[in-house]
Amino acid sequence: MLSSQSAAVVRATLPVVGAAIDEITPVFYRRMFTAQPELLRDLFNRGNQADGTQARALAGSIAAFAGMLVENPGRRPDAMLARIAHKHASLGITADQYTIVQRHLFAAIAEVLGDAVTPEVAAAWDEVYWLMAGALIAMEARLYAEAGVADGDVWSQWKVVGRLEETPDVATFMLRPADRSPSPPFKPGQYVSVRCPLPDGANQIRQYSLSCAPNGTDRWISVKRVNGTGGAPDGEVSNRLHANVKEGDVLTVSAPFGDTVLDDGESPVLLASAGIGCTQTISMLAHLAATGSPRRVVVVHADAAESTHPFRTELGLLVDKLSDAEAHIWYEHPENPRPSQYTGLADLAGIDVPEGTRAYLCGPVPFMSSVREQLLGRGVAASRIHYEVFGPDLWLASTT
Template sequence: MLSPKSFPFIEATLPIIAERISSITPNFYNRLFAAHPELLDGIFSRSNQKNGTQQQALAGSIAVFATYLVKHPGTAPETMLARVAHKHTSLGVAEEQYPIVYKHLFDAIAEDLGDALTPEIADAWTEVYWLMAHALIKIEKGLYAQQANAGIYAPWKLVERAETGVDSVILSFEPADGTPVTVAKPGQFVSVRMPMADGLRQVRQYTLSNDVEHARRTITVKLDVNGEFSPVIHNNLEIGGVIELSNPYGDLVIDNEGSPLVIATAGIGCTPSAAALQTLAAHGSTRKITVLHADQEITTWPLREQMLESIGKLPGATLSTWFERGELPEGLNAQSGYMDLAAALSEDAQVYLCGPLPFMNAVRTQALEAGIPAERIHYEVFGPDVWLAA
């Protein structure tokens, strides 16, 4: 809870900080990496630094947290904190790194605000930072403790590789040493850490798309020809190759039973739903499930065969598809154009979204307009969560 002393200062300066934070965060990261360049080796993505998404995600999380403290005294944005904590633990963020972030973030704030940053305002925002930091540290310690091992990464060997859709590849790994394996849940992800051409290690998160409850890790990676990471996986990783994978994390987990479920995905965003449907089928779920998928055309749909097989085993599941071009396939309730959720929604539905941000924004708006409460609309963003503030 924000103290009575700090509350009026945060309430008064929140509009200014919220407006300025997106300008402050680039300066913060410049300061951070100048003082600690080792953080770019295996923790922070330099691609996300270049395109600005990491700065946007940090700015959004700070603004959301402070706004929540003002609007909902005595509570905290648990969903946001959990999302950030799962990403942090998949990267191995440690408690001792929070003071480092504090120093360089507040140096950047002081430089940006100048004399406007009075001692009282600085103290109030310091309190906000440490309230958020301590909340995250507590969650992260709990997440680390749930794992079957104390490591951040372990070596895994590529044992199977298969093409799916267009420019996407399914990669299956098995343990390369005796590190105990944590059983994953459908919808969770792992961090993949690999050295790039210059020797610097980079990390990306990939949702587990298959074999979730087994001693395997299967991910599906779409090629970004202009990216830094996915071309290395597509072009350099061969059967027998060993790479580093983190323990599984992520809070977008779908239960076997419950209220009606609507899963809406587009493109490679189908990976969490593919794993969830496979697991639901394996457990004999009778839950009412409406699966909606949009893609460019039938041939570009990744994991199509796996999803159709799972849906066929689920008595309560139905499927509708949308394709932007090409001949519409038979038997998939296929339509041309863009997804329309209207007919799929019921008052008690739980809605799960995954795909490009414009897609999720459009279908989330449809769900809200149909009367689905925001807390029953769940989503997954690949990369920094720049959608957080929304």
Template sequence: MLSEQSSATVHATLPAVGAAIGEIADRFYERLFAAHPELLRDLFNRGNQASGTQRRALAGSIAAFATHLVERPDERPDVLLNRIAHKHASLGIAPEQYATVREHLFAAIAEVLGDAVTPEVEAAWDEVYWLMANALIAIERRLYAQHGDGRGGWRVWQVVERVEETADVATFRLRPADGGPLPDFRAGQYVSVRVELPDGAHQIRQYSLSSAPGSPVRQIGVKRVRGEASGPDGEVSHHLHTRVHVGSTIELSAPYGDLVLDDTDAPVLLASAGIGVTPMIAMLEQLALTGHRAPVTVIHADRSPADHALRADHEAYAAKLADAAVHFWYEQDAEGAGRPGRADLSSVTVASGTRAYLCGPLPFMRAVRGQLIDKGVAPADIHYEVFGPDLWLAQG
């Protein structure tokens, strides 16, 4: 809980900090990478840094946390904290790295806001930072302990099968290279993949596990990220598509992620767009394996049927359920394969008491969430997964 004095100071300075978030973030990363270039090489997403999308994430999450402390002082933002902690644990973040971040972040704030950062203002924001940092450290410590490893559980896995799902999506099926047991996970979780690139950098990305727990292999679906005006081609996805084949080895973290399929007898709705299909397929397979009896509604939106990865799995697992309805939307070539345009739930029946799980671009999830609430689904029963630097923006 934020002290009363600090709360008043943070409340008064939030508008100035919020207005300068972009400039603060730029200065922070410039300082951080100048002092610790290894962090850009081996931890931070170089593609997101190059395009600028990553730079708002850290400062933005702290501002979001501060806003929550001021507006709801008796309630800790556990959803935000848990999501960030799972992401950090999948990267192997260590407690001592929080002090490093604090040093360069507060130096950047002082540079940008100048004389407005009085000792009182710095002390108040320092309290905010360490409330958030210590909460994350505690959650991450518990997550590491669950996997019996101090830092993320990195392990070498071998590709035993590769399937070209679409022109830009490949499924990789993997087993531990040491022949040891597979770690447990829950449907909806993801792993980090760490690869060594030609320049010697070690870059990390997260990919959802796209098969249900209990499978003799672990399965991930990787979409090749093609550079557009906003940034370069995806380094890791390009590496996996062009250099990783049957017999290749890659490093995987232990499984993480707090968007998981609950053990429930309630109706379930699984909504995805694009590569967001991967955790939804794992959940759908899990529902089929456990013989879920209540209604299951499957929603998916994509550019075209040819771009719809794992469509056959979507249909096959749904067909095994006692009561399932499948709805596909395509922006192109929809005739005979689905509905034209973007996902629109206005004509979709949603059973009372439905628990909904969403994964895809933020605009898609916000639109679907709004339609589900209009149909009577409780906001507390709508769960969603966000990857990348937009994670903190999805707390609304």
């Protein structure tokens, strides 16, 4: 909770800082990467830096946190903080790095706002920063402890024991600990980070859902090749993995993290995905089938066409194993004759959504936003709708 003096200053200056935050964050990243270029090379996603999405996500989270501190001082945005903490843990972020961020962030604030940043204003916003940072450091420490690793020590070597081509642009890599140690447990819906060496010497990190755990040791990840459109560059990590990683190779992989996980209750479940977002759905379905769950399960998936739909056969097999499950699949450009109601974009109007449903969404933000709006309109409480985004979460502050 902010001190009363700082709360008054933050409340008075929030409009000014909020209006300038989109200008402050690019300056912050420029200053930090100039001082410590290894952070851009080996920690931050260079693609998200180039298109500005990381800066916009940071701006949104800071503004949302500060706004909540002054408007709802007795409440903390734990959903937002948990999402950030899990992502940080998957990258191996440590407490000392928050000092680096603070130094460059406040230098950027001073550069952009100039004389408006009085000592009193700087002190108040420093308090905001350390309240947010302190909460994240504590959450991340708990996540590391739960994973059984020292703070930041999340990386280990995994051998590729097989590769499957799911579609022309999706490959599944079957992984096993290179040292034959036990695999860390994971919850259905969690992801791992993969650190990928690139030709220019960088080690870029990306997150991938654990799509399958067929035995007690192996873990599978499924990677969609990102082909740049509209002037956007191709995904440098996904294309590198597709082009170069084969059976027998070794990958550097993190422990599993992620806050969008299947609950252990008995309520009905709706799993909604689009494109490669089906990896989360498959993980949750596999768990439900393996445990013989009697829960009511509704699966919603949208894809471009049959040939681009990963795990199309597996989805049907898993649904058939469950005692009370059904799947609804839409193709925007179907390659075979298809009922008109399942052609085009996903529309939940004709689907029964049982009372008490808990929903899990994974896919492009426009798809998840549409499904969320439809579910809210059907009476599903916002607190029972969970989602996963890979990359900077530009949706986070608006749904917290």
